[in-house]
Amino acid sequence: MKCDCENCHIKNIFYASVTPEELDRYCSSRTERIVDEKETIIRQGAPITEFIYLKEGLVKLYRNTPAGAQIISIGKPLDFVSLLNVFGDEKYSYSVSALHKSTVCVFDINEIKKMILENGAFAFKLIKTMNKASDRVLFNYLDINQKRLFGRVAAVLLEFSSILNSDSYELPISRKEISQLVGMSIENVIRTISDLRKDKIIKVYGKNIEIIEKQRLIQIRDLN
Amino acid sequence: MKCDCENCHIKNIFYASVTPEELDRYCSSRTERIVDEKETIIRQGAPITEFIYLKEGLVKLYRNTPAGAQIISIGKPLDFVSLLNVFGDEKYSYSVSALHKSTVCVFDINEIKKMILENGAFAFKLIKTMNKASDRVLFNYLDINQKRLFGRVAAVLLEFSSILNSDSYELPISRKEISQLVGMSIENVIRTISDLRKDKIIKVYGKNIEIIEKQRLIQIRDLN
């Protein structure tokens, strides 16, 4: 398989200081895997043997708890999927599954480890990238936590608008999953969406969302 | 200043594969700083020029938001204080201040960067350690979020019991700070502590807490 991905983080990180042999090894240690919607990419509790990167599509990171499923983060293209604690732990503490048909790049984790050990520039850029990624997840969570129902739902709708780069899109997740993402009951999530519809801030046809009054939605997000 | 700290993470990380010159450089680039209770160690918004490590004492990581202060995590000895995004960002996105008189070890961030670039084994162990640390913060937050008032307060009381290694201790933080840590109102935090006292699960004299029925407190944490 050729290394033809323009925007690949790993490759760009690697390019900074790479010998031809290293690039060869990088290319041959990589495999692409296509996963269908709803397919599981990483299973909570499974041993960590791979380092995974989302080339295309959309995924959710979540974990099962005694109180039910909890969605930790939505993964966009060019995000690491092996986001948290890949090197610090033996087993995954969360699951990842595809929201759309997606393509992931898979490396043997020992290959990445080797690269870290042998190539300091790669190690440094990887630290930087992983730092940024886990920071984003944590602060997103901290932000959501300060908001109430309306603010949380507005934040989710705007986040997908930003990810999908459109004010009119098909929701990649169910109402129930929104409730698992914002940590509130499904009934109240639905009620909130209905209220936003009744106030003509959004239009809703099933899974299709159209943001009508973006400024008001942003206000609701920021003031609630 | 000598490198005499038995348990120092950085040093232990470094020992794995260290030349005498490297250890020398490590020692000379380190400075110890003693901070008083309530003194600020890191200020949100300040440029990141140092890499900081908590040798002794207790600190809080927090950030200021439009909705008020929010405590992100409590830092114990041997924790990194420069926990999140030290390499990924230009400025600190949170503050750190001392809850007790504390001792921190300070490195020039460029020295740490150099070590990463030049010593792969150091880089790998640092990644591992940072991964674990940010994981702990995130999952602690995810856990707290699934609990209600009683469970959250019980979790905080038990966490300090574990950190201070005793069932009878002086609370290192105020009631208000507990409320900023668990994300609930100060009045309800106080009410909850009072209720636990009335049920004879804990004894309270001002800042002094004595856990009487630890098993029940653990139950309250886990079932609420």
Added chain:
DNA sequence: CGCGGCTTTGATGTTCATCAAGTAAAGTGG
């Protein structure tokens, strides 16, 4: 066609924030 899961709305009760008001404790200036 019928079953199970997802969605929706209404009704009800719980959990929690907020307001109010007072006490205790800790810092401040004379």
Added chain:
DNA sequence: CCACTTTACTTGATGAACATCAAAGCCGCG
């Protein structure tokens, strides 16, 4: 050291935000 101010703490009362329960419609799938 004392009067003064501020900050932390505490309890009660009220209403808002939210979860839960109930019932019904919808949709996909075997």
